[in-house]
Amino acid sequence: MEAAAGGLCGSGPPLLLSEGEQQCYSELFARCAGASGGGPGPGPPEAARAAPGAATAAAGPVADLFRASQLPAETLHQITELCGAKRVGYFGPTQFYVALKLIAAAQSGLPVRIESIKCELPLPRFMMSKTDAEIRFGNTAELHGTKVQIPYLITEKNTFKRIDDEDKQQETQSPSMSPLASPPSSPPHYQRVPLSHGYSKLRSSTEQMHSAPYEARQPLVQPEGPSTGGPGAKPPRHQASLIRSFSVERELQDNSTSYPDEPWRITEEQREYYVNQFRSLQPDPSSFISGSVAKNFFTKSKLSIPELSYIWELSDADCDGALTLPEFCAAFHLIVARKNGYPLPEGLPPTLQPEYLQAAFPKPKWECALFDSYSESIPANQQPRDLNRMEKLSIKDMADFPVPTQDVTGDDKQALKSATDEALPKDMSEDSATPKDSNSLKARPRSRSYSSTSIEEAMKRGEDPPTPPPRPQKTHSRASSLDLNKVFQPSVPASKSGLLPPPPALPPRPCPSQSEQASEAEVHPQLNRAPSQAAESSPTKKEIPYSQPPSKPIRRKFRPENQATENQEPSTTVGGPASVATVKPHPAVQKQSSKQKKAIQTAIRKNKEANAVLARLNSELQQQLKEVHQERIALENQLEQLRPVTVL
Amino acid sequence: MAVCVAVIAKENYPLYIRSIPTENELKFHYMVHTSLDVVDEKISAMGKALVDQRELYLGLLYPTEDYKVYGYVTNSKVKFVMVVDSSNTALRDNEIRSMFRKLHNSYTDVMCNPFYNPGDRIQSRAFDGMVTSMMIQARRGKESLVARAPGAWSPEEAAKGGAEDL
Numbered sequence: 001m002e003a004a005a006g007g008l009c010g011s012g013p014p015l016l017l018s019e020g021e022q023q024c025y026s027e028l029f030a031r032c033a034g035a036s037g038g039g040p041g042p043g044p045p046e047a048a049r050a051a052p053g054a055a056t057a058a059a060g061p062v063a064d065l066f067r068a069s070q071l072p073a074e075t076l077h078q079i080t081e082l083c084g085a086k087r088v089g090y091f092g093p094t095q096f097y098v099a100l101k102l103i104a105a106a107q108s109g110l111p112v113r114i115e116s117i118k119c120e121l122p123l124p125r126f127m128m129s130k131t132d133a134e135i136r137f138g139n140t141a142e143l144h145g146t147k148v149q150i151p152y153l154i155t156e157k158n159t160f161k162r163i164d165d166e167d168k169q170q171e172t173q174s175p176s177m178s179p180l181a182s183p184p185s186s187p188p189h190y191q192r193v194p195l196s197h198g199y200s201k202l203r204s205s206t207e208q209m210h211s212a213p214y215e216a217r218q219p220l221v222q223p224e225g226p227s228t229g230g231p232g233a234k235p236p237r238h239q240a241s242l243i244r245s246f247s248v249e250r251e252l253q254d255n256s257t258s259y260p261d262e263p264w265r266i267t268e269e270q271r272e273y274y275v276n277q278f279r280s281l282q283p284d285p286s287s288f289i290s291g292s293v294a295k296n297f298f299t300k301s302k303l304s305i306p307e308l309s310y311i312w313e314l315s316d317a318d319c320d321g322a323l324t325l326p327e328f329c330a331a332f333h334l335i336v337a338r339k340n341g342y343p344l345p346e347g348l349p350p351t352l353q354p355e356y357l358q359a360a361f362p363k364p365k366w367e368c369a370l371f372d373s374y375s376e377s378i379p380a381n382q383q384p385r386d387l388n389r390m391e392k393l394s395i396k397d398m399a400d401f402p403v404p405t406q407d408v409t410g411d412d413k414q415a416l417k418s419a420t421d422e423a424l425p426k427d428m429s430e431d432s433a434t435p436k437d438s439n440s441l442k443a444r445p446r447s448r449s450y451s452s453t454s455i456e457e458a459m460k461r462g463e464d465p466p467t468p469p470p471r472p473q474k475t476h477s478r479a480s481s482l483d484l485n486k487v488f489q490p491s492v493p494a495s496k497s498g499l500l501p502p503p504p505a506l507p508p509r510p511c512p513s514q515s516e517q518a519s520e521a522e523v524h525p526q527l528n529r530a531p532s533q534a535a536e537s538s539p540t541k542k543e544i545p546y547s548q549p550p551s552k553p554i555r556r557k558f559r560p561e562n563q564a565t566e567n568q569e570p571s572t573t574v575g576g577p578a579s580v581a582t583v584k585p586h587p588a589v590q591k592q593s594s595k596q597k598k599a600i601q602t603a604i605r606k607n608k609e610a611n612a613v614l615a616r617l618n619s620e621l622q623q624q625l626k627e628v629h630q631e632r633i634a635l636e637n638q639l640e641q642l643r644p645v646t647v648l
Numbered sequence: 649m650a651v652c653v654a655v656i657a658k659e660n661y662p663l664y665i666r667s668i669p670t671e672n673e674l675k676f677h678y679m680v681h682t683s684l685d686v687v688d689e690k691i692s693a694m695g696k697a698l699v700d701q702r703e704l705y706l707g708l709l710y711p712t713e714d715y716k717v718y719g720y721v722t723n724s725k726v727k728f729v730m731v732v733d734s735s736n737t738a739l740r741d742n743e744i745r746s747m748f749r750k751l752h753n754s755y756t757d758v759m760c761n762p763f764y765n766p767g768d769r770i771q772s773r774a775f776d777g778m779v780t781s782m783m784i785q786a787r788r789g790k791e792s793l794v795a796r797a798p799g800a801w802s803p804e805e806a807a808k809g810g811a812e813d814l
Binding site: 291292294295298305306308309310312313316319320321 | 761762763764771772773774
């Protein structure tokens with residue numbers, strides 16, 4: 001083809017096309033030629049005579065295609081001139097290819113010259129018929145960046161249908177799309193490549209600022225061109241993933257009723273991306289993101305507040321002020337769609353309902369393994385543990401919210417920050433126990449930094465609005481009261497089951513070791529009840545980050561279970577797993593019972609200490625409340641004094 | 649059943665007010681405004697009683713020739729005021745209470761939205777929809793007070809008309 005191109009155009013420059021470009025251009029040419037019915041160009045019949053073997057592309061579809069490239073009219077004229085169509089009178093394959101190459105050059109910002117096509121260029125981008133819709137909805141600033149993403153969604157729809165029916169006559173089904181828009185394989189390849197490449201890039205860079213996904217997505221799309229030097233290499237791989245995701249969707253479609261709203265369907269890639277984002281905000285995927293955290297995150301998407309508010313309304317199905325993982329995915333997907341110019345739906349689409357999302361996308365494998373092992377090992381304690389987690393989170397919320405309502409001293413800030421930091425890593429390490437130690441270690445600094453930033457932001461916000469007098473605080477005061485209820489109610493059954501309520505993580509000043517030991521003690525009664533490998537590993541792994549001295553012997557002991565008795569440490573906390581680990585039955589039983597008693601006693605002691613700590617915290621909070629009341633009274637007095645002046 | 653529904657903030661400015669589109673909607677706004685005095689009276693009449701002991705539903709605030717005005721206060725001193733047509737077959741107290749309860753629940757959902765700052769105007773579509781349903785029920789039972797035909801009344805336009813008057 002290259003040779004032919006070179007040979008044919010005696011009048012034009014030699015064209016060197018890469019594989020992907022070749023594919024793309026030949027498809028486009030075939031479409032233009034095919035759309036015209038394979039007929040000759042607008043030129044005289046000699047055009048048909050001149051190139052009997054090579055079809056010509058009719059001017060109509062070609063003009064449409066060129067217009068779809070979004071280049072200004074004079075550029076297009078220049079291009080047509082340069083490519084030789086004007087001279088020859090028709091768009092033969094060479095002219096067409098040269099024109100496409102020039103379009104690509106123009107879109108990349110290069111001047112429209114013959115020399116431009118000599119360098120390696122990205123494929124030209126053609127906006128399919130959604131341009132009207134975009135102009136209506138998106139800003140022009142975003143148009144350029146979002147161009148590729150809409151075709152992605154649309155081409156996904158079309159290729160999905162195509163794979164289903166294996167029929168290219170899907171144009172009739174989507175009347176809004178021009179014939180050019182039901183694309184052949186390569187444009188979706190290209191358009192999918194930068195997007196998925198962008199996704200993979202984004203996934204790797206989730207540790208950076210979260211604004212990066214939103215803004216980087218757009219510039220990522222642009223410079224993808226030069227960097228994807230060989231799109232030919234990528235399409236096969238992505239074709240495979242395409243087919244895989246489509247087959248998944250097809251299966252889903254077979255299982256459930258077919259939903260006509262393809263844009264609202266979340267693909268595997270998107271789903272993974274959303275889950276990663278969720279995890280960066282909230283390490284525990286089965287728990288939820290609080291409202292303020294989600295608000296900060298979604299505000300970075302630069303959508304307007306009313307729109308974000310509406311998206312929240314749609315996605316928070318249970319209206320609890322927090323987002324679980326499916327709710328979060330739905331919200332994220334709606335935001336993405338909105339940024340791409342889709343109008344927000346009146347109601348939550350069926351493909352975004354939480355039940356559908358939970359059913360459609362099972363948790364990723366490692367999570368499944370975790371929870372499976374968890375469920376096997378600690379069936380009885382699963383629920384109190386969940387409560388534990390929830391309480392920890394709600395405590396975290398509570399820690400967030402009271403902070404901005406008062407002028408916190410420096411130590412309190414630090415203390416609360418460290419407390420919530422600990423709360424988060426504790427949650428996380430409890431859950432991601434079994435193999436993913438590195439994962440948890442990596443994720444923890446992220447969660448720590450995020451929680452600290454959210455607290456700082458919240459505090460800044462709290463300090464700003466003291467001047468407008470009667471306005472209530474900008475924090476989620478209502479939710480904080482709800483969270484308080486959540487905290488203190490489940491703590492009653494939790495204590496009954498012998499578990500500590502989460503507050504051990506909260507108290508700032510008491511040293512963390514106390515709380516850790518308390519939680520260790522809590523864990524060991526559980527261990528004794530259900531001794532198993534996984535159960536041991538979870539507390540051991542949890543202990544590792546916090547208390548180094550006692551954990552090391554536990555770790556060492558972990559492998560040689562028979563040597564458990566050797567590593568008896570003075571601390572009874574270690575004694576628990578030691579006894580559990582021993583394989584020999586008769587000494588083990590006796591030792592176990594005695595160790596159990598000791599463990600229970602230590603647990604009781606720790607509980608009492610925790611209670612004392614809690615009581616102290618309570619009194620401190622009461623004190624702060626009193627101070628706030630006094631401030632309020634002072635402010636009201638000031639207001640009274642000022643009032644007579646204004647009445648005049 | 650309601651002809652006009654209003655949500656008033658603690659500082660006595662309206663967060664949300666919507667009425668059936670008639671030729672003179674301002675009279676509803678005026679009625680709501682004057683009812684605020686009655687609400688304050690009722691609240692203070694509770695005396696030193698703690699907020700918990702005070703009942704949220706205030707009952708009939710005052711009747712006029714054509715309308716009756718009912719009130720409801722939340723614990724955060726947010727007031728709901730509802731104007732009901734008197735010609736409507738006398739609505740039972742329970743029905744009014746249930747309507748206020750629905751309003752309160754929807755208001756709670758609005759508050760749960762982290763993007764909603766307390767003190768902002770309520771622009772939630774879910775809230776709008778709920779209020780619409782309350783008003784539509786009324787309209788079906790009555791002879792049309794409304795200029796338009798029943799089917800043509802659209803919630804968005806009514807909301808726009810109501811909201812712009814704020």
